[in-house]
Amino acid sequence: MTPTTIGLIGIAALFLLIFSRLPVGYLMAVIGIVGFGTIVSFDAALNLTARDVFSVFSSYNLTVIPLFVFMGQIAFHSGISSRLFDAAYRFVGHIPGGLAIATIGACAGFSAICGSTNATAATMGAATLPEMKRYNYKPELATGVVAAGGSLGILIPPSVVFIVYGILTEQSIGELFVAGLLPGLLLCVLMVASILIWTRMRPDLGPKGEKFTLRQKLASLSGLIETLVIFVLVMGGLFKGIFTPTEAGGIGAFCTLAVALIRRNLSMEGFVQALFETTRITCMILVIVAGATIFSRFMAVTRIPFDIAGWITALDMSPAMIMCLIIGVYFLGGCFIDALALVMLTIPIFYPVILELGYDPIWFGVVIVLVTQIGVITPPVGVNVYVVSGVARDVPLNTIFKGVVPMLIAMIITTLLLIPFPQIALYLPSLL
Amino acid sequence: MISVIRANRYIARAAGTVNWIAAAAIVLMMLVTTGDVVLRFFRFSIPGAYETIGFLGALAISFSLPYTAAEKGHIAVDFLVPRLPRTARIVIHSINSLVSLVLFAVIAWQSMVYGSVLKASNSVSATLEMPIYPFVYGVAAGCILLCPVLVMDLLLRLRGAETQ
Numbered sequence: 001m002t003p004t005t006i007g008l009i010g011i012a013a014l015f016l017l018i019f020s021r022l023p024v025g026y027l028m029a030v031i032g033i034v035g036f037g038t039i040v041s042f043d044a045a046l047n048l049t050a051r052d053v054f055s056v057f058s059s060y061n062l063t064v065i066p067l068f069v070f071m072g073q074i075a076f077h078s079g080i081s082s083r084l085f086d087a088a089y090r091f092v093g094h095i096p097g098g099l100a101i102a103t104i105g106a107c108a109g110f111s112a113i114c115g116s117t118n119a120t121a122a123t124m125g126a127a128t129l130p131e132m133k134r135y136n137y138k139p140e141l142a143t144g145v146v147a148a149g150g151s152l153g154i155l156i157p158p159s160v161v162f163i164v165y166g167i168l169t170e171q172s173i174g175e176l177f178v179a180g181l182l183p184g185l186l187l188c189v190l191m192v193a194s195i196l197i198w199t200r201m202r203p204d205l206g207p208k209g210e211k212f213t214l215r216q217k218l219a220s221l222s223g224l225i226e227t228l229v230i231f232v233l234v235m236g237g238l239f240k241g242i243f244t245p246t247e248a249g250g251i252g253a254f255c256t257l258a259v260a261l262i263r264r265n266l267s268m269e270g271f272v273q274a275l276f277e278t279t280r281i282t283c284m285i286l287v288i289v290a291g292a293t294i295f296s297r298f299m300a301v302t303r304i305p306f307d308i309a310g311w312i313t314a315l316d317m318s319p320a321m322i323m324c325l326i327i328g329v330y331f332l333g334g335c336f337i338d339a340l341a342l343v344m345l346t347i348p349i350f351y352p353v354i355l356e357l358g359y360d361p362i363w364f365g366v367v368i369v370l371v372t373q374i375g376v377i378t379p380p381v382g383v384n385v386y387v388v389s390g391v392a393r394d395v396p397l398n399t400i401f402k403g404v405v406p407m408l409i410a411m412i413i414t415t416l417l418l419i420p421f422p423q424i425a426l427y428l429p430s431l432l
Numbered sequence: 433m434i435s436v437i438r439a440n441r442y443i444a445r446a447a448g449t450v451n452w453i454a455a456a457a458i459v460l461m462m463l464v465t466t467g468d469v470v471l472r473f474f475r476f477s478i479p480g481a482y483e484t485i486g487f488l489g490a491l492a493i494s495f496s497l498p499y500t501a502a503e504k505g506h507i508a509v510d511f512l513v514p515r516l517p518r519t520a521r522i523v524i525h526s527i528n529s530l531v532s533l534v535l536f537a538v539i540a541w542q543s544m545v546y547g548s549v550l551k552a553s554n555s556v557s558a559t560l561e562m563p564i565y566p567f568v569y570g571v572a573a574g575c576i577l578l579c580p581v582l583v584m585d586l587l588l589r590l591r592g593a594e595t596q
Binding site for chain 1: 448451454455458459461462463464465466468469482483485486487488489490492493494496497499500503505506507508509510511512513524525527528531532535538539542543545546567568571
């Protein structure tokens with residue numbers, strides 16, 4: 001058997017066995033070791049595995065992940081989410097669907113300090129669902145908005161998927177972060193528009209809430225200031241090149257912790273939970289990165305990543321068609337596989353193709369993040385929908401999936417706008 | 433069965449205890465990076481901050497391996513298997529546990545080998561000239577501590593337990 005055949009068997013095995021429920025990181029490592037061992041030698045495969053694992057675990061560049069995760073976890077456990085929601089609510093709560101709009105606003109704000117879609121959905125779910133219930137919002141609107149709002153968490157910086165994509169493709173994490181900002185805000189606006197249209201069609205979905213005086217509105221802004229200050233400090237320092245992504249994560253975690261302690265919003269128990277959740281999430285991500293490293297070593301000896309770009313470009317198809325196919329793969333994959341795992345599985349295969357076709361890698365990063373986030377809220381495996389159903393136990397899954405549809409339209413429009421207008425993602429990075 | 437469940441509980445608790453090392457490493461990482469940036473404004477820096485953070489990262493991940501596995505914290509695609517008949521599920525789960533166990537036993541063994549190579553060649557870090565091998569042994573220790581968690585998982589699976 002030629003190395004290419006073994007490589008193709010390896011890829012097929014990966015995509016089949018991924019449904020076996022073996023953790024994705026473990027599976028990639030096992031296939032990587034067996035494949036590399038078959039082509040080169042098992043001694044070399046085992047030897048390299050230990051080196052790969054240590055080099056991933058002790059990589060300075062990857063320590064950005066636990067630090068940003070820790071920052072988001074502290075924000076999660078210290079009530080920043082409810083202060084953001086409260087401020088947004090006072091401004092728009094009095095219009096129909098206002099609480100849902102406030103939820104989107106608060107999700108966008110929370111995303112600015114939290115890089116995880118699930119954490120954003122879980123946090124905002126806990127903070128906003130009881131309020132929406134109190135004002136007689138229909139469950140489909142309330143839960144749909146929370147599930148979809150989580151995807152802002154991954155588009156608006158910081159973002160764990162951008163970090164991993166940046167490391168895998170050797171693109172600047174700072175540039176990726178800035179590139180996500182405008183599409184994130186655009187998505188935010190489109191989601192608000194969906195809510196307005198939907199509640200205009202069915203006013204019973206989200207009745208008007210109370211109206212606040214200007215003084216009350218302004219008073220609520222104090223809850224926003226700390227988030228804004230942390231965001232500007234962390235992202236500003238990163239974009240200006242004053243500190244590395246890891247240092248930005250460290251400073252961000254430190255400042256968020258300091259704010260939580262000064263405001264006395266973080267209990268000892270909350271702190272320990274934040275810390276343990278951080279270790280768990282970090283370990284989960286880094287195990288996949290280690291698995292992907294071992295797997296790509298196997299891919300490299302098969303030469304498939306180099307050949308595949310050639311095969312695809314030799315096809316008689318326009319680059320736009322190929323791009324649509326790739327986006328289709330991410331969309332389908334995203335319905336079954338976690339966004340982060342999907343990015344790590346596919347980047348070694350698709351990334352050379354993207355470069356070969358002349359697409360901008362930063363733009364591509366934004367597009368796949370958006371497309372995989374669509375998968376996060378579509379059946380059968382809409383992770384965020386499960387997260388929200390964990391918070392709102394009385395709402396059936398079907399209702400949440402129904403509520404997600406208008407938000408899904410907003411996401412699809414954002415993606416479709418990004419294809420002819422890559423400037424939406426690339427304008428801000430071009431200013432750096 | 434009851435003794436297995438009890439043993440599993442003890443091991444999960446031990447995994448939580450070991451996780452404190454990982455938790456401490458993350459807090460230290462945050463303090464070292466922040467300290468380094470703040471000191472830089474005063475034209476100082478923490479010597480070897482770069483490599484220290486990398487080593488702390490290695491400790492954080494290695495020692496959170498047992499806890500993360502005990503908490504079923506790894507990403508897996510949970511689409512097909514729950515729809516299969518019970519016997520098929522038990523077989524697949526048991527095979528998964530066994531494969532995981534073999535994988536981490538191998539990584540532990542190879543990390544010990546790699547660590548002893550680094551020890552013999554006196555490999556040290558660039559700035560602080562800290563020996564590297566203890567951190568590689570750390571990875572091995574994390575993987576070894578993960579093995580009892582995976583053994584318990586295998587035993588429970590073979591007995592048809594379906595807690596995730």
